[in-house]
Amino acid sequence: MSVAILTPEGFKELRVLKEKGRRLVGYFCVYVPVEIIYASGALPVRLARADEDSARCGEGWLRADACPFCKASVGRFTSDPLYQMLDGLVMVNTCDMMRRLAEVLAERIAIPLFQLYLPRTAEQRANRIVEWTEQLRCLYRWAQGLTGVKVDDGGATEQLPLLNAIADYNRVRGLLQQLDRLRAMVPARLKASEIFDLVAQCTRYPPEMVGAWLKQEYARRTGGLRSAEGAEATAPEPAGLVSDSRPRLMLAGSILVEEDRLLLELIEEQADVVADAVCTGMRWFTEMVADGEPLTEIARFYFNRTPCAFRRPNTVLYDYLRRLIQERQVKGVVYKTLFYCDPWRFEIKRMRQELGLPVLEIDGDYCQENRAQLRTRVEAFLEMLR
C-alpha cells in the first residue's frame, strides 16, 4: 500500500468501488470540502497527477506558458483512466489558472462540474462565511443529486452524514499528524516522500479504508509500542541533539504531484525534509474541523485553513512556517515552484525576508531532462548548510 503512484492494483480498488455503485467525484484543490462530497455518498478523489506528455497535450487548451499542473490536468482527461472514471468534478476559484482550467474543462468534459467561489480575501467577516456556507449547501444538494441520495429538508437526518464525514476525515487527519511527527525525529522514522504517499492515499480512497492502513503504518514505524489512536496521543518529540550530517529542511511551494517524488528522493539521499507547507503534504492534514453545526464548521475550516500563497492576507501561512521552523529545528527551505505559478513565485522575496533561513529555489515543470542540474542545486545547497 505504500506506493502512491497509482498502481494497477490501486486502480482496481477504485474500480471495485465504482462497480458497487460508488460515485467518484474529482477535485484539484485543498479548498474543496471533501466532507460534503463524502457525506452525499460519493467518494472524493484528489486529482494530483501530472507528467510531461499530459502537460504538452493540455497546451492546446490552455497556453504553452500556463501552469504545468493545469495543463497536465487537461491532458489527463484524455489519457488517464482515473480521470475518465469520474462521475463529477468540483472546482474552486483559487488561483487564476485554476479558474481558467475550470472554464476549459467545462467545455471539454461530459461529466457534471460544480464551481465553488471561495471569497478572495481571508479576512473573516460574517457575510463572507454566510455566503460561502450557502455555496457549500448547494454543493451538498448537487452531490446528493449525483448519488441519488434522498434530499431531506434540513434537520438531524441531513446533518448526520455530515457529522460522520467530519469525524471520519478528522480521524484520518489525526492519524496523519501522528505519523508526520515521526519524520521530525532524529533519526527520522518516516520520510517526507512517504508522508506525501500517505496523503495521496488518504485523498483517493475512502477514510474507512485508509484508517486501517495508517494505523498499521504507525505501528510498523514505532515497533508497535504505541497505538496510533491511543488515549495519550503523545508522539515522540524531536530530540534536542540534531546531527549536522543530514540537514533538516522544510519544503514549501506549489502543488507537488505523485510524479514529483523523484525530487523528494533526491533530497532525501542526503537530508531530511522534516516539515512542509505543500497542499499535497502537511497542509492537507494540519488542522481539524471543529465541533458544532456541521455545515458552518466545514465552511469555517476551509475558509480559515493555512492558506495557499494566492490568498490575502496570508499572515497565517507565515505563522505556520515560523512555528514549524522553530519546533522542528529547520535549517533551510527548499522552495519548489511550477513555471508560471504566480502565487508562489511572487511570494519568494517575502519568504526570504520573513523566514531568515537559506532558501533553495527550484522552478520547474514535469520535464525530467534536467536531473543533473537539479542534483547540482540540491547538493550545493546541502554543502552550504553543512
Next chain:
Amino acid sequence: MLSAGIDVGSVNTKVVIYDSERDEMVATRVAPTGMKPREQAEKVFQECCAGAGLGAGDLGMIVATGYARQSAGFAHRTVTEITATATGIRRWHPGCRTIIDIGGQDSKVILLTPAGAVQEFVMNDRCAAGTGSFLEFIARALGVPIEKFGELSQCSQQPVLLSSLCVVMAESEILSLVAADVRQEDIIAGLHQALATRVVNMARRLTVIPDVVFTGGTALNEGMLVALKRALGVEVSRAQFPLLGAAFGAALAGTAV
C-alpha cells in the same frame, strides 16, 4: 601536498594542480569537453599531469566538480561547482562577497558570508538566454568570432535595445537589424547589455554586496564586464583566472581534508 581540481564544464574541462605548501598553482590545463566528458576528463587530467612531470601517485587528492563531475571516475571525491567556485574565487579575491558566474550552460550568482562561506545562490540553468551559449549562438548567426565581441562592443556609440531575450527570437530580431544596416558593434553591445540585465535581475533576487567578482568563460569578454558594471551600478572586477575558479576551488577543497 599536491592536489588536483578538475572542472568538467559544459564547454571546457579545466584542470588545476595545486601545491598547498607553496600555495601556488603548479600546472593548469583547459581543453574542450566535447561530447565524451568521461574520456575527455581523464585525458585532460593526464595531459596536465604529464606537462608538470607528475604521475597520479604524486597527487594526495583529486576532486572533481562541474556539471559532469560524476564522469571523472578517477577523482577521490566531488564537490558542486557552487562551493568550488566560491572557494576558488575567494582565495584569489579575499574581499569578495558576490560572485557572478556566467558559464556556457548556466549562470549563477553566489553570495558569500564575510568569512567566505556560501550564504545563498541563485542559478539559471533552464534557458540559454542567460548564459554564454547565448552569445556564442548569436556570434555564429552574425558570422563574427566570439573572441572579437569584447573589442567590437567597445567601439559601439549606440547599443541597440533588444526586445527579445529568447535565443531563437533574438536571432531573428538580430537578423532584421543586420538587414536594416545597423552597425555590428551596436548589435553586439546591445547583446551584452541584454545578457547583463538578465543576470543582474537574477542577482537582485539576493542582496548584492561588494566586492563583486565576475567569473566563468564569459568574463574573458571585456564587453560583458563593462555591461555588467553598468547594469549593476557597482564596481565589478574580473576573476584572476575566469576559467579556472571552480577547478582551483576543487583543488583547494582537496587540501582541506
